[in-house]
Amino acid sequence: MxxxxxxxxxxxxxxxxxxxxxxxxxxxxxxxxxxxxxxxxxxxxxxxxxxxxxxxxxxxxxxxxxxxxxxxxxxxxxxxxxxxxxxxxxxxxxxxxxxxxxxxxxxxGVTSTVHRYELLLACAREALPRLATWMADHPMRVVRWEADWPRLQATIRWINGYRGPAVYLRQLDVPGVDTKFIEHHRAILTTLLEHCLPSDRIDTEAARTDFAARFRFLRKPAYLRFRLLGDESLAGFSELTVRADEFTSPPSGITTVYVVENETTYLAFPNQPRSIVILGGGYAVTQLSALSWLHHRSLIYWGDLDTHGFAILDRLRRAFPHTQSILMTRNVLLEHRNQWVKEDAPTHGHLATLSPEEADLHESLMEGEFGHNVRLEQERVRYHLLEGALNDLHQESRNPTAGTADAEQGEEVCRIVTVQSD
Incomplete structure (x- = not known):
């Protein structure tokens, strides 16, 4: 059979x-x-x-x-x-x-689910017709967020109806909704707001992951921490933290500015006359682009000797093309062979602003000429080399042939050294 x-x-x-x-x-x-x-x-x-x-x-x-x-x-x-x-x-x-x-x-076995969906849809049609249109086209996403949908809808309704000055997300006043709720539901809220809000309420230049910026909420401001060197003070303070967007000019009498990313380096930075040192944060050097007065100063960067250090230098140069670097040379790298560590996630790609010498060293690091993912952290460089580099800068500033154009324009010389964080 x-x-x-x-x-x-x-x-x-x-x-x-x-x-x-x-x-x-x-x-x-x-x-x-x-x-x-x-x-x-x-x-x-x-x-x-x-x-x-x-x-x-x-x-x-x-x-x-x-x-x-x-x-x-x-x-x-x-x-x-x-x-x-x-x-x-x-x-x-x-x-x-x-x-x-x-x-x-x-x-x-979905009878109750269908009834709840119909109730949510009816409520949206009465309060937010544009949201209801989206819900009709994407019903299963509504079902997926069914338990949270009333709060999601209330959030959309509050943002859509708000017409006051810009506020922080913390000021969004919806029962049961706080910043934790918004962060957890950021993706679906972004999608719904993009559908429901008029185009002038959306900053399309801001990343979709930056909820506050995209929907024109106030964001936490960037701060810059700095200390005055050489026994100087400002209103009796030797160290201050200020908003980056308010740091529109250097403190009076300051001619030299150093920017470091490592806190120990920041605290131990050598005293320099008429100078300040700013504590930055790696790729956060982009915050310095708001300091327009740097365009009229000498700008000098010192970062880790690894691919990220050169990438940060490149980023800074894109904002300030005249940026110089110090201690980012092949000789410094080889002199500290015993101090090398591994770079966790090297970057790759062409960095257009590097000088020929910098580009050559950057390419050697990417290609593993010295070994796999070699990295010399800035804080491992011997301290006397920093002192020597600073002395060289002073010698250059005393050169009567240097800075003639600035002197003729009555502009002060400002040198900035950026040190990358760990």
């Missing part, structure tokens, strides 16, 4: 699985939300052939009974005539019909 192909016969579980795939795509809810009239549809069933009735009668009978109408109250079973001379004519299940939406909901 030939083996039965009953494993290919369509089971009730197969039909439910097929319907659930359509449900999970959102097809059924989208049709409901958009007011599409319901039309009954059917799913064909694969079942026994005429020969199976004689050769595999018990299996065929069990399959037919699995589709008994009394077992499947939410569908209509359509039968077809099957049989022949040996087995006689039999009515076997051929199609499953879904006659009403309510039957489909019950079959999938």
């Amino acid at each position: 030939a083996a039965t192909n009953s494993s290919d016969w369509t089971t009730p579980r197969d039909v439910v699985a097929r319907l659930r795939k359509r449900w999970e795509r959102g097809d059924y809810l989208a049709e409901l939300a958009n007011g599409t009239d319901w039309e009954p549809f059917s799913i064909p069933l694969r079942g026994p052939k005429a020969g199976d009735i004689t050769q595999h009668y018990e299996a065929a009978l069990a399959w037919a009974r699995s589709w008994a109408p009394e077992v499947h109250k939410h569908v209509r079973i359509e039968h077809r005539r099957l049989g022949g001379r040996l087995a006689g004519v039999n009515d076997v299940p051929a199609r499953v019909w879904i006659e009403r939406r309510e039957d489909l909901w019950r079959l999938l």
Whole structure:
């Protein structure tokens, strides 16, 4: 006797699985939300052939009974005539019909989910029609966030209706919504706000991940911490922290500025006359671009001898093309061979602003000329080399042929050394 192909016969579980795939795509809810009239549809069933009735009668009978109408109250079973001379004519299940939406909901066990979705959609249509349009087009995303949707909608409504001056996210006044909620739901809120807000309420230049900037909320300002060197003080203070956007000019009488990223280096930086040292933060050197007065000063950078150090130098030069570097040479690297460590995640790519010597060393680091991911951290460079570099800068400033153009314009010389963080 030939083996039965009953494993290919369509089971009730197969039909439910097929319907659930359509449900999970959102097809059924989208049709409901958009007011599409319901039309009954059917799913064909694969079942026994005429020969199976004689050769595999018990299996065929069990399959037919699995589709008994009394077992499947939410569908209509359509039968077809099957049989022949040996087995006689039999009515076997051929199609499953879904006659009403309510039957489909019950079959999938989603009746309560559908009712909640309809309530959320109705509420949005009354309060935020543009949001309701999005909900109709993306019903399963609403279902996914169903528990949080009232707070999401209330947040959208508050932001959409607010017309006052710019505020911090902390000032958003919605019951049950705080900055933690916004951060956790940032992605879905961003999508909804982009759909609901007018274009002038969205800063498309800001990254989608920067929620505050994109929707024109106030952001935490950048701060610069600096100390005055050479026994100088400002209003009795030797060290201050100020907002970067308010640091529009150097303190009075200051002619030299150093920017360091490592706090120990910042605290131990050698005393220099008429100078300040600023504590920065690696790639945060981009904050210095707001200090427009640096365009009229000499700018000198010192960073780690690794690919990131040169990338930061390149970034600083893009803001201030006249930036020089110190202690970022092949000789300094080789002199500290015993101090090398591994760079965790080297950068790659062309850095257009590097000098020929800098570019050559950067390429050697990328290609592993000295070993795999070699890195010399700035704080490992011997201290006397920093003192020597600073002395060289002073000698250059005393050179009567240097800075003539600035002197003729009555501008002060300001040198900035940037030291990259760990």
